[in-house]
Amino acid sequence: MLGDIPRERAEFLARDYSRGFIRHCGFRAQTVKRGFFQSHVVISDHHRQQDGFVHAGVMATMADHTAGYAAFTTVSDDFQILTIEFKINFLRPAYGDALSCRATVIREGNKIIISESEVFDLRGNEEKLAAKALVTLMAVHRDELNSKGYSTRSQ
Amino acid sequence: MLGDIPRERAEFLARDYSRGFIRHCGFRAQTVKRGFFQSHVVISDHHRQQDGFVHAGVMATMADHTAGYAAFTTVSDDFQILTIEFKINFLRPAYGDALSCRATVIREGNKIIISESEVFDLRGNEEKLAAKALVTLMAVHRDELNSKGYSTRSQ
Amino acid sequence: MLGDIPRERAEFLARDYSRGFIRHCGFRAQTVKRGFFQSHVVISDHHRQQDGFVHAGVMATMADHTAGYAAFTTVSDDFQILTIEFKINFLRPAYGDALSCRATVIREGNKIIISESEVFDLRGNEEKLAAKALVTLMAVHRDELNSKGYSTRSQ
Amino acid sequence: MLGDIPRERAEFLARDYSRGFIRHCGFRAQTVKRGFFQSHVVISDHHRQQDGFVHAGVMATMADHTAGYAAFTTVSDDFQILTIEFKINFLRPAYGDALSCRATVIREGNKIIISESEVFDLRGNEEKLAAKALVTLMAVHRDELNSKGYSTRSQ
Numbered sequence: 001m002l003g004d005i006p007r008e009r010a011e012f013l014a015r016d017y018s019r020g021f022i023r024h025c026g027f028r029a030q031t032v033k034r035g036f037f038q039s040h041v042v043i044s045d046h047h048r049q050q051d052g053f054v055h056a057g058v059m060a061t062m063a064d065h066t067a068g069y070a071a072f073t074t075v076s077d078d079f080q081i082l083t084i085e086f087k088i089n090f091l092r093p094a095y096g097d098a099l100s101c102r103a104t105v106i107r108e109g110n111k112i113i114i115s116e117s118e119v120f121d122l123r124g125n126e127e128k129l130a131a132k133a134l135v136t137l138m139a140v141h142r143d144e145l146n147s148k149g150y151s152t153r154s155q
Numbered sequence: 156m157l158g159d160i161p162r163e164r165a166e167f168l169a170r171d172y173s174r175g176f177i178r179h180c181g182f183r184a185q186t187v188k189r190g191f192f193q194s195h196v197v198i199s200d201h202h203r204q205q206d207g208f209v210h211a212g213v214m215a216t217m218a219d220h221t222a223g224y225a226a227f228t229t230v231s232d233d234f235q236i237l238t239i240e241f242k243i244n245f246l247r248p249a250y251g252d253a254l255s256c257r258a259t260v261i262r263e264g265n266k267i268i269i270s271e272s273e274v275f276d277l278r279g280n281e282e283k284l285a286a287k288a289l290v291t292l293m294a295v296h297r298d299e300l301n302s303k304g305y306s307t308r309s310q
Numbered sequence: 311m312l313g314d315i316p317r318e319r320a321e322f323l324a325r326d327y328s329r330g331f332i333r334h335c336g337f338r339a340q341t342v343k344r345g346f347f348q349s350h351v352v353i354s355d356h357h358r359q360q361d362g363f364v365h366a367g368v369m370a371t372m373a374d375h376t377a378g379y380a381a382f383t384t385v386s387d388d389f390q391i392l393t394i395e396f397k398i399n400f401l402r403p404a405y406g407d408a409l410s411c412r413a414t415v416i417r418e419g420n421k422i423i424i425s426e427s428e429v430f431d432l433r434g435n436e437e438k439l440a441a442k443a444l445v446t447l448m449a450v451h452r453d454e455l456n457s458k459g460y461s462t463r464s465q
Numbered sequence: 466m467l468g469d470i471p472r473e474r475a476e477f478l479a480r481d482y483s484r485g486f487i488r489h490c491g492f493r494a495q496t497v498k499r500g501f502f503q504s505h506v507v508i509s510d511h512h513r514q515q516d517g518f519v520h521a522g523v524m525a526t527m528a529d530h531t532a533g534y535a536a537f538t539t540v541s542d543d544f545q546i547l548t549i550e551f552k553i554n555f556l557r558p559a560y561g562d563a564l565s566c567r568a569t570v571i572r573e574g575n576k577i578i579i580s581e582s583e584v585f586d587l588r589g590n591e592e593k594l595a596a597k598a599l600v601t602l603m604a605v606h607r608d609e610l611n612s613k614g615y616s617t618r619s620q
Contacts (some may be wrong), residue, residue, distance in 0.1 A: 021210035024201035046179040055176035061212025087242035087552040242397040314592035334511040339583040365486035371522025397552035
């Protein structure tokens with residue numbers, strides 16, 4: 001399932017990754033392959049929670065968004081990706097200098113796509129798996145999305 | 156399970172709610188009762204994703220954090236709350252002016268606490284349920300957290 | 311969202327509920343309304359696990375299947391329902407004489423449907439919420455299912 | 466994390482695996498290592514649902530139970546394992562002659578343990594990943610379990 005995609009498409013997805021909330025969070029794309037997407041963020045104080053650890057919401061957002069872009073690599077460019085749901089387990093607190101997220105499509109589909117995301121806490125020279133997510137996504141044709149006629153999320 | 160908590164504790168939790176990443180996201184506490192927490196955010200461009208909808212990560216962060224503070228209302232003030240995991244379903248896209256999140260503890264415990272969060276999209280005078288989450292939390296004594304000896308998330 | 315469906319359809323779904331693995335588990339339909347389904351099982355030794363409690367798998371199966379039949383009440387009779395995924399929290403051990411499951415559709419759709427299931431442990435005259443699930447389902451037209459051309463689960 | 470455990474303990478866990486509901490389902494242990502458990506079931510008509518596919522509840526039960534026994538391999542024999550919650554994605558319908566489930570502990574702990582389960586559909590000579598689950602478990606000392614004093618699931 002892993003492999004190359006056209007360079008132009010990869011560059012577009014890498015740029016497109018960091019918009020709106022994701023830019024606000026400081027996440028950046030790092031590696032783009034067919035069925036795979038890797039992202040990165042340098043941790044600042046505004047990523048932390050009350051105990052000084054990276055907030056669960058930062059890891060959840062990164063896991064969701066990176067999973068979505070992994071799904072984008074498997075569909076043609078007239079499809080948008082929406083998250084139907086996800087579940088994330090936090091395995092250990094993240095307190096390092098940066099996070100890395102690697103998302104892999106584990107089930108392709110022309111409608112429903114399933115990705116898996118792993119969030120790593122980067123601590124100097126080592127990385128520790130901090131969170132793991134299973135993400136269910138839906139590919140929606142751009143026309144359908146614009147017409148508000150799309151089935152899952154209308155109204 | 157719902158009911159009053161001391162006013163001082165409620166005010167502390169309401170203030171404490173908006174720190175680090177949550178302040179960065181602009182979420183604010185609104186209502187605090189025993190076993191219940193409600194929060195609110197006015198939506199700006201930096202909360203949106205590539206299609207103009209509120210980013211799933213915004214709703215997930217709000218659902219997680221508000222669930223955690225609902226759990227805080229059920230434990231004494233020497234306990235911290237950590238998220239073990241959560242799952243969230245996105246029911247329809249949110250595109251309104253603000254979000255409201257209501258979290259309710261559905262299972263109290265002196266170790267494991269389960270909360271449920273509902274995120275509503277506020278569109279003028281109406282609100283629509285946009286997302287629903289089930290959140291598993293853990294109460295950890297502050298001493299245990301500081302000693303790094305706590306069981307779930309050490310290392 | 312709740313309401314009546316044709317009596318014939320309700321009776322068909324009630325009968326259809328208990329086939330294959332579900333009959334093997336002894337689950338029976340109890341109440342059928344539009345967007346709602348309730349089921350019941352009398353607990354025997356073969357529903358328990360090593361500690362004498364009802365097995366988590368019994369509650370998960372009941373939560374999933376009943377959620378699916380709640381979804382069936384919202385689509386026409388030429389659609390089948392498949393489970394895309396579910397998540398279930400076990401709130402307390404079940405050790406009573408019977409279980410009751412109530413599933414409610416919280417998001418209708420002509421493709422993706424979201425249901426919520428609550429499993430109650432019946433202990434003499436009282437019932438206790440033992441588990442709660444969020445279930446993502448997909449409506450697939452019978453022709454599409456038979457042709458193996460359906461998108462999510464082919465191959 | 467993977468490795469050997471005493472042969473006696475492995476044999477005990479393999480036997481103990483198939484009791485109550487699990488025996489009723491016909492699941493059997495196959496391979497036991499530290500942090501890993503593999504199980505197997507030959508599919509009969511009573512494992513299927515209305516469309517002839519293996520019922521989601523069969524795969525969910527197998528994923529949960531096998532994850533629990535993977536957790537058992539990481540704790541001493543005076544601890545019991547309870548499932549706090551799990552989430553499972555169904556990737557494609559299972560219609561083969563048998564299922565195989567492989568569960569791996571991805572986070573050890575003396576209280577909270579996280580396992581991951583993969584369920585494979587065995588079709589003649591090939592196997593296909595049919596479902597994937599993330600499972601949150603809790604180790605409870607046998608004395609605590611018996612005294613009903615255990616924190617999460619009391620009452």
